[in-house]
Amino acid sequence: MVYNWQHLFFPPKCLICGGPGHETLDICHQCRADLPRNWHSCCRCALPLATDAATGLLCGSCARTPPPFSRIIAPWLYQSPIDDLIQRLKFQQQLPVGRLLAQLLAREITRQDRPALLMPIPLHNRQLKSRGFNHSGEVTRMLAKELGIPWSPWLLRKVRETPAQHNLGGKERKKNLRRCFRFDSRQCPQHVALVDDVVTTAATAAETARALKAAGVKKVEIWALARTPADR
Template sequence: MITKTKNNCIKINHTKRCILCGLNTASDTPVCHECLADLPWIGTACQRCANPTVTGKLSRVICPTCQKKPPPFDQVIAPFEYRFPVDQLIQLAKFNGQAHLLNSLAELLSLQLQDKTMPELIIPVPLHQKRLQERQYNQAALLAKKIARNLDIPFNNRLLIKTENTPHQAELDRKARRKNLRNSFHCIGSPPVSVAVVDDVMTTGTTAAEISRVLKAAGCQKVYIWIIARTAKELHLF
């Protein structure tokens, strides 16, 4: 069991069986050591947007997209690429009612955050009320609440709301994604100096960029994006 206190703290509950192979695990994670090694970990990635790169030996690199036009968020943290078996776990948790898997995914992300700069507040990417009623739960909120508890950081599910029931981003091309989300998020009240926004997957970064713009317009100075998985595709944020 791993336990730290206050600054940079984390509390991980031991899971007896691996969520992937079902075998008993002596690991402090919900995945056994063997399966853990087989997960699609991101190696070298852009230090701003976490886009996986092929630059190999470089430990700190900013991708061409972020160099040309830096995104409004300050840093994305993502332990995994969005591919098997992480993509399947997320799909099951998100669309097949297996929300219990979110606790395990949150623990894996929490472990990756131990040495990172901690924000003053953790919030989820919000769902529109109609979408929330259809799905019954917001997977980002469940992830964020678990991570906030693990890291002993305040959690707020009401600071950011989505006022427009926009079409699914996956159904749209890059240009339409930006237009689709414009002015669809609103910040209620004044955010603290630093905020971490939690979601399950990041593809183009459009949602993260729009939320970051809204938070910074409301007075937030640092916005971190914490996600489970990142698609390994070229980014077009703007």
């Protein structure tokens, strides 16, 4: 734990309940302990499974068709207060919330087998202009700082605009995303992690992983904050 002058003048304060923060984080011990963990989940796509499921299980979908990514890390369920924190970052651009989420996610990443590069799941240029901000980019930037891993917001691009995914069924989602990501890198890293806020279905994760693998990346992981209980 490293304290610096900032913590002296601006002591950590819980961004959920307003109480004093824990260690150097802007979250108190109790609120951190109460975050909804995604304990029982598929070991490839992090889909929440039954609460009595053993660890290391695959969901039916990953068992039938192994996905192109090696795994999704999504430590929390998209429920209160994680959903609220993500929305505060996404729609109100509350950067301290982004820093907290990145710090919490960084603590879930083990030291072994770290990727050579982090990249956010990109937005199309038009989406970026209308929103003015890629919140996953903010989380990636702060996560890269926490972990000491290089990151790039530009190498992976969304080259085709797609209708919103949430109204579509599984097959339409896959069709909707086909060939809409492009990875431009002359020096292709072997191992990359893509950062997203919420994994609703693994369709976006799969399509981005496909684009990276087509460019020569050997191993693609998806690091997300939260997972929803939907099927691919």
